[in-house]
Amino acid sequence: MSSKPMDQVTWQEIEPGAILTEPGSARGYNTGDWRSQHPVWTKSRCIRCGVCWTVCPEGGISEEPGGYFDMNTYCKGCGICAKECVTGCISMVPEEE
């Protein structure tokens, strides 16, 4: 049912009360389509403090092996991480068309 386009769902396929039984199903929506810029880390200056991961409203930054951080598919390109980075090692770079 969740894979069907909304305008094809029948009334029988909707749970009573339109209740949603799959917590976190919003993860199925790629908010990364929105962005017009994205963060790029200069790893040599990154101190792996995790502040960028903390201040992202989207949970759009994930930890990599080695303890560094990088954006994930959900990043909306707001730039808070770059602004708050303690060493200033993040730059915002425009998306390619």
Added chain:
Amino acid sequence: MDKFGYAQSQKFDTYASRLMPREEYFTSGHRSCQGCGEALAVRWVTKAIGKDAIIAHATGCMEIVSSGWPQTAWMHPWIHVAFENTSAVASGIESALKVLERKGKLKGPMPKVVAMGGDGGTSDIGLQSLSGAMERGHNFTYICWDNEAYMNTGIQRSSSTPYGAMTTTSPPGKLSIGQHTQKKNMVAIAVAHGIPYVATASPSYMFDLYFKVRKALETPGPAYIHVLSVCPTGWRSATDLSVRLGRLAVETGVFPLYEVVDGRYHLTVEVPKMRPVNDYLKPQGRFRHLREKERDFIQRHTLAQYQLLLDKCNATYPEFPVMTEETEEETE
């Protein structure tokens, strides 16, 4: 000495971002604007709440961006009913859990009950049900996401909109400087109900916020936390400034971070050298129309209120910014 201790004697030994809990309770994929300070707050408050909790949420930005059928960004059991009755719904959940526990029908540990609403759903249309819930002493925590207007419906003013701010229903014009009333003091209203824990918080001070949420949850009875939620869309500020603006709000005294434990005030974030209020106002387009006399008035008023708060906290006065002489024009 109150039984919960001062905020300074915190239980955390290490304040390291990367050591904070990784599990997300407000997942990616929600549809908030880029740079939403409120979404950032929800992400961290829900982490602080942890697994065993039930959330009742008012109509508003955070409800709309997170719960469009068929998707939900909430990992907690969560219910949205209407705009003004969140505290009543939470009261019901809390009461039902009590009787279910008595009858041995609860399967796991007793969940915490958390009610959440925006400034509209809290200080305006939701004030009655919040007052009732606090008066009845339910064991729940209320979190107010204060982005200082009815943002979800298009940036209309609320009683939480600060003096001088532009909103679509308090626009500046030939006869108006924008919002002409001061922000309603929800913390004072909560304190007046005699509840054991009240606090202000900001996602720009993550550990302070995290600890306050934990304290509120662990306090038996009603607890209230007022969270300043920077809204780049409504405040007309750059999307990357949302954390910085939250910090400036604290450093200028516009939004002090404090808690009130059993009626006693404690400042939890001290600002040794206050910044002038204009540092906070300038990056926000919603204040751009203000002339010098309004800005001076805001500066004076902010510091007067801050001093009153410091007196209640028994805190020493910091270094204040230099102010010009008060003119007759200002006291309109």
Added chain:
Amino acid sequence: MAHRVGMEVSIAISHAVQMSKAEAIAAYPITPQTHIVEHLSSMVANGELDAEFVNVESEHSAISTCIGMSAAGARTYTATSSQGLALMNEVLYIVSALRLPIVMTVANRALSGPLSIWNDHSDIMGARDIGWIQIFVENGQESFDHSVMAFKIAENHKVLLPTIINLDGFILSHVVEAMEFPDQEMVDKFLPDYHPSYQLDTEKPVTMGAFAMPEVYTEVKMGHQMALTGAYDHILKVWKEWGDLTGRHYQPVEKYKTEGAKILLLTMGCLGEVAEVAVDEMREAGLEVGLLKLRLWRPFPFADLREAVDGAELVIVCDRALSLGGAAPPVLAEVRSAIYDIANRPQTASFVIGLGGRDVDPQAFKNIVAQAQAEAQTGPTQEYHIFGVRG
């Protein structure tokens, strides 16, 4: 063992709620519902009912708190009237949309303005479309019986709809009647513990109250409509089970002396008992008149009504509320609509009676029948009559 009692009907309802082992009650007092909630409050205070009783600060909060209670998994009850019901209005639609089996007693009272604490049906007629099951009762025994049955109907996993029991304020809620109470053992067997289909539970988190885009809103409401119309069969099953246990059988449309009746009166609520007296007298005088008492209001019992009016020439619908400026008072509108497509459908006549607690005696019904008969020959003088208005 069932035993006979004599008590005020409001108190009998509290006993029904107590015997049904309601677990969570949130209520705000309003005349004439007050005795119900006061007595429940006292039962809880004395440990006679193990429930949480929350004294909310308004009816809007009462029904909202009930939503929280029911969503968390407790058997939930409340009661209100008139302005209280009106204040709840916005939330009432949400209760049924969320499919929460809350049971509510409405002690029917006139809506302001002007302010009136006395009985008519304007309050519940302002809540026709809320999507709840709605049942009318006309005496103390029915008030008790249907209050217990309401929980069973509402909580059925194939129904899951909140249910309103309508009883007339003061003229029913405040009268002392003789009733038969079953024993607790029988009620426990009839009405087992509440097991929600969905619940706010940390082990199985759900999101309740998502918003719907235009692409799906219609489908969600269709589901709701099908649940409400489909509840008919389950309602009748529960009524039959109760009837087999107690000997008291209930029908969606109750018939009184309708055999061979060419003229039918139609009432809702306890004025039906007054109309019965009038029908007895008119029958004795040789008039072939009968009475229909509409018990099931939502879901509307189309088949039962059509069958009940079969053979009649004139149906006189007695409403207890106005639809100001509208095409017809509420019950007339629905009855007419339901019988419109019958071949050789009976004529209808419409009288609005007993507004704001105005007394209605058997003579009034006899006058109504006489007037309706006259107008059936010559044609109605107006769309509907506000019976007994002076001036």
